[in-house]
Amino acid sequence: METLIVAAAAMVMLSTLVLGFTAPESSVILLPQADGSLSAVALKALTDTQILNTPYQRARINGEQPLVIDTLDKETVLAKYPSLFSSMPKPAKKFILYFLPGGTELTPASQAVLPEILTLAQQRAGADLVVTGHTDTTGALLANDALSLKRATAVVKLLVDSGVPAGRIEAVGRGKRELLIQTQDNVDEPQNRRVEVLVR
Numbered sequence: 001m002e003t004l005i006v007a008a009a010a011m012v013m014l015s016t017l018v019l020g021f022t023a024p025e026s027s028v029i030l031l032p033q034a035d036g037s038l039s040a041v042a043l044k045a046l047t048d049t050q051i052l053n054t055p056y057q058r059a060r061i062n063g064e065q066p067l068v069i070d071t072l073d074k075e076t077v078l079a080k081y082p083s084l085f086s087s088m089p090k091p092a093k094k095f096i097l098y099f100l101p102g103g104t105e106l107t108p109a110s111q112a113v114l115p116e117i118l119t120l121a122q123q124r125a126g127a128d129l130v131v132t133g134h135t136d137t138t139g140a141l142l143a144n145d146a147l148s149l150k151r152a153t154a155v156v157k158l159l160v161d162s163g164v165p166a167g168r169i170e171a172v173g174r175g176k177r178e179l180l181i182q183t184q185d186n187v188d189e190p191q192n193r194r195v196e197v198l199v200r
Contacts, residue, residue, distance in 0.1 A: 028052065028059045029077060031084065034091040043067060092200035093120060096180075097155060099193040104147075104154040114158060120199050121164050129164065129199050131155050133173040136192040137185045141175060149173030155195045 032055035033039050040053035048066045050059055056077055060068045078085055095117050097110040106114075121127060133152030135144040152171040160166045181191045 025060060025062045027061075029072070029081075029084075030055060030057045031077075031088070032056075034088070090124065092198055095197040095199070097195045097197065098190060099151055099195070101188060101190075101193065102147075104151050106155075114162070117197055117199065118159065118162050118164065121159070121168075124199065127168065127199055129159065129169045129197060131159075131169060131171045132196045132198075133171070134178060134180070134192060134194050134196070135176050136189045137176045137179070137183050137187050139186075145173055145175040147173075148175045151193075151195050155197065 028041065028043055030039060030041055030052040038053070039055075040051055042049060042051050043059050045061045045067050046064060050067045050069055052059055052069070054071060056072045056074060058070055058072055060070075062068075095113055097113060098107045099105060099110070100107060117129075121129060131152045133148035133150070133155075135148050135151075137144075139147070149171065150173075152173055156166070156169050156171045159169060176192070179189075179192050180194060181189050183189050183192070
């Protein structure tokens with residue numbers, strides 16, 4: 001009976017799997033990242049070490065034999081292991097909500113987006129939400145930090161009041177450090193007055 005391990009680790013955090021199975025044959029298949037970013041995994045079996053860094057690469061180990069590396073295609077993996085794809089988590093989805101100048105009041109268009117966020121949060125049982133507040137470049141750095149966190153907190157309250165468990169939501173403020181539209185200081189740019197909600 002074959003033992004299968006699925007690996008998908010970020011390249012910058014190269015993971016190492018040490019294989020020492022007693023099953024007749026074990027396999028590791030590297031699946032692609034949902035966002036298309038690079039991934040890799042280092043495999044060590046006895047004295048043999050190999051790196052998988054291409055989607056659908058497979059390493060097989062059989063007893064004390066060296067690792068055998070080959071590359072499958074998506075259709076082959078899907079046909080042989082259909083549950084791998086059906087059980088994969090859905091990719092994160094980001095929503096951007098905009099604010100009226102100087103405060104924590106959402107624009108009418110952004111208020112209309114809230115039901116979509118709530119629906120997705122309810123559909124994804126156990127999903128967590130990261131709510132990140134931002135400002136434009138008008139005002140002082142510390143004041144913008146405080147305002148961005150107030151905006152994030154205001155959105156969290158709206159979500160919690162609508163039934164999303166507070167324990168699933170994280171709120172952070174980034175002030176004017178991560179502008180959506182690059183501007184000089186003291187520029188009133190509506191697209192920078194925002195909260196980004198990541199449902200993952």
